[in-house]
Amino acid sequence: MEPMGLPVQPPLEPMLAKAATAVPAEAGVWSYEPKWDGFRALVFRDDDDVVLLSRSGKDLGRYFPEVLDAVRDELAPRCVLDGEIVVPRETAGRTRLDWETLSQRIHPAQSRIAKLSVETPAHFIGFDALALGDRSLLSEPFRGRRAALLDAVHEKRWCHVTRTTEDPALGTQWLQQFEGAGLDGVIAKRLDGTYLPGKREMVKVKHHRDADCVAIGYRIHKSGAGIGSILLGLYREDGELQMVGGAASFTAKARLSLLADLEPLREGDDVRDGEPSRWNSAADKRWIPVRPERVCEVAYDQMEGSGGAQRFRHAVKFLRWRPDRDPAGCTFDQLEVPLTYDLSDVLES
Incomplete structure (x- = not known):
């Protein structure tokens, strides 16, 4: 330079x-x-x-x-x-x-x-x-x-x-x-x-906020041992289950434990393609769908998008399974909606 x-x-x-x-x-x-x-x-x-x-x-x-x-x-x-x-x-x-x-x-x-x-x-x-x-x-x-x-x-x-x-x-x-x-x-x-x-x-x-999400699939860790990420969904008003992001960054022990939790929910040998990453084109985005029967609590910072296209802005943190929760109750309604401010309110006047 x-x-x-x-x-x-x-x-x-x-x-x-x-x-x-x-x-x-x-x-x-x-x-x-x-x-x-x-x-x-x-x-x-x-x-x-x-x-x-x-x-x-x-x-x-x-x-x-x-x-x-x-x-x-x-x-x-x-x-x-x-x-x-x-x-x-x-x-x-x-x-x-x-x-x-x-x-x-x-x-x-x-x-x-x-x-x-x-x-x-x-x-x-x-x-x-x-x-x-x-x-x-x-x-x-x-x-x-x-x-x-x-x-x-x-x-x-x-x-x-x-x-x-x-x-x-x-x-x-x-x-x-x-x-x-x-x-x-x-x-x-x-x-x-x-x-x-x-x-x-x-x-x-x-x-930082918490939400209950449905586990809808997972990706195998790049090492081949256990789960690399859990794909998450929320139900829309029309009853459709929408993918909203994923939880990742598990310890080696947790990866194996989570695989044992989710593998029994797998149906057949179906593997699906995910959205390509503009930041890492070499990343493997294939994932394995599971029956939407398990609910997990996650910590997140904020959402992006609007209407039926909302999703977590960043990868979220898996906190725990919630066997006491009904997957059908995992809807967008539980998410805190911030007050709406115009961008001009945040700039020096």
Whole structure:
């Protein structure tokens, strides 16, 4: 990568966050902001020269040419910002984040990238500033970096600044409120903290909920020993059983135990093909269906999609079998529906 005329040079690891179960409550110590559910991105701009890097240092500019144009039009001429690339979509009259549409933007074909950049354009949400003009901000406290961020973003349409608060009660309230806009939780940053690349110096608090699901199938672990994942279903209003995701990451002992639980429910030698993975095309997506007779309790963070296309946003955690539960009672009605907020409520006004 060619050097840029900036006081902070790419590549650079972003500062990371460690998980917590509750929003830290010390008033006057923390700044709180919504946790955006998109692609983490570091933006380096030196006039017309723009570099857009992912958390792992990969070039995101080729997938989001419209973001490169937006950076040139709406950010300070020379700056380095930390933020998130998101794709908002209007749903039921409100604008919220759409992870599935964002994921589709990572495509090998340049013609497809060009088409999607027009049809589903992305936005950049800034939440930290690492440099402005000739000044590095890495050693400055977050209070100062936040002020520089506001100076660096000249919002017109595509580049924005996230909201923040120093009120721990409001930060805790946001954890629930802004999920309706498609966000992922809350981030807390120390007001006097410097920017430490690659270090887990921030705190993240995400949503966690429980649900009862029907086991509808399983995949054998890649080692060949036991279950690799359990496929889960919920009943829709029309009585159809819809696949909503899977539970994985079992210990070696649990993989064998779970196979013993589910194998007796297998009917014949039927093996079905699953949805291909855009992230890992080599992954074996074949799965074995079972009779929908067993209910398990799982922990999940959030759902994506709407109506009859809802599913778990991430892989869920298997908690326990629930022999006391009737599979027919595993419906979408049990899921907590977050309040609906418009994306504009989460941006700096």
